[in-house]
Amino acid sequence: MLTLGVVTALNVRSLPVIGDGTTYSAEFAEAAGLGEGNDVRIAGVEVGRVSDVRLRGGHVLVSFRVKGAWLGDATGAAIRLKTVLGQKYLALDPGGEGTLDPGRPIPRSRTTVPYDILTAFGELASTVDKIDTARLAKSFDTLSATLANTPQSVRAALTGLSRLSDTLASRDSRLAALLGNTRVVSRTLVDRDAAVRRLLEDGNRLLAELSNREAAITALLDGSRRLATELSGLIGESRLDPLLTQLDQLTSMLERNQDALAAGIRGLAPFVRLGTNVAGTGRFVDGYLCGLVLPSFGPLNEEGCHG
Template sequence: MTPLRERNQAAVGGVALVLIALVAVVTYAWNDLPLLDKGIGYSAEFAESAGLAAGNEVRVAGVTVGEVTSVELDRKKVLVEFEVERVGVPDATIASIEIKTLLGEKFLALHPAGEQPQDPAASIPLERTRTPFELQDAFEKLSDTVQEVNTDQLAQSFNVLSDALKDTPPHLREALDGLSSLSKTVSSRDTELANLLSNTSQVSKTLSDRNAQLSRIIGDGNLLLTELQNRQDAITRLLDGTKQLSDQLSGLVADNRGQLKPALEKLGTVTDVLHRNQENLSRSLELLAPFTRIGANATGNGRWFEGYICGLLPPVITVAGAQINPEGCSPPIAAPNQGVAPR
């Protein structure tokens, strides 16, 4: 077999680059490889999308088992395609779009029913799908309906009806008078009611637009509560440990009371002696400082002691008219104040 170093280096480099590129593609697109995809694709028909979008969860009995892959308009209905993993979907399964959060986020819920498996190529029909009630759509429709009502004509109609039935029994006449008053009130507050409904629609739309941010706030709040709960458990364990330590110390003192009492008495005696000799101890520490400095000067230049000897030779030596050591032994130079005042 030909060694690698004797082969065509350009070909070897090209093969290596191709292998590296394949490894990179497989690594970054691992979840998208069809051979590794274990999910089974299904579809369902709905009368409306109800805010469901691709990427929303698919749940069975509250457990996430897949996700929605696409939501598309198919003539007069909405076709929702989704993938499910690890669970089967029977042929009588009911699919419903449910509200996940108060902010309007949705998920696709499957309610399994039937004995035979659902054919992935056949969609779940409209008869077995449900959509939620949309509060925002209801407010928008109510606002549009109120705006289309001619309140003046409505008030006039109630007035005419009241006049026509004025000879009727008192109870019916009072009821009609009440309806007339209600109509006048609605007519006089028409602008305020329209503004109220319009503002309600805007608030609902704002909450829908801020769904992601509010979801993160709620998620962060859950994390904060979880962390506080964890800290509470840690504090509880700390207090329990402190109590156990206190019990152990109490037991230790109780078991060694006979030995601890003489030791504490002797410790008190030693403390009294130290207190009475506190001035002497302070004076000793003051005198120790100059001694330590002189000792450091005498031994700080090498592995020897340095000293001064006076009087080893005669004061003055005269030889053939020449004098040796004419000054003799000089008187000692007074040492500087070492910081210790005389007592």
């Protein structure tokens, strides 16, 4: 039982139910940047992972695991570009009437590899660096002098070639710097493939969120417009427009007479205070009115009201 447990643990990926699936292989003319752990897809759907990439004779043997998918005996395989930064994946095209034998690799006749633009740029930079631009310009000059007696159209073409070679020779250092920078940029993009891919995915999420919010704002504006239409109809039907006009006139008049109203309130304060004193002694009014009885009736207050 202990031996069986150890063997099971060492081969858990090969088990039919809980493992990673069945292991297949395919022969390619080159690896084309495909590596262990890359996706295996059928019609864009991930069905497994690449488990090994190694050189066998004059070709590359790629081993991969597939789970939950049927592969026919005429299945084709292709290495394709997953992102613009050079990441690859293995694409399978199931076909045939029988079942693909895991012990026999897919032959090179049914496999294809992509065109790697980053590798092409790197080889172009290396090739241009090795060109002797001065000797190339001299060769064009010699060719132009040798064919000097040719027709006018041929001489014009050769003159253009000579000028082109002179331009290349005079800007040799700039072209070398440009191609060198191109190599650096392409290498940086490949090294940071995951970060750039994550940035693009976050950008897609941001655009989706903005699109959702745009729909909500549009719905809010439509609701506000409908509410304004309903309120306009309500005001028209209930004849509130004259009332609102008069209310506006009243508020305007109060605003214009604000100082006069404030002065009236200040003048009313002493009157209210005296009235409170007169009526604050009980159930009766206690006050004194000076000059109520005329002097012709008798000397009631000889000292006067201010005595």
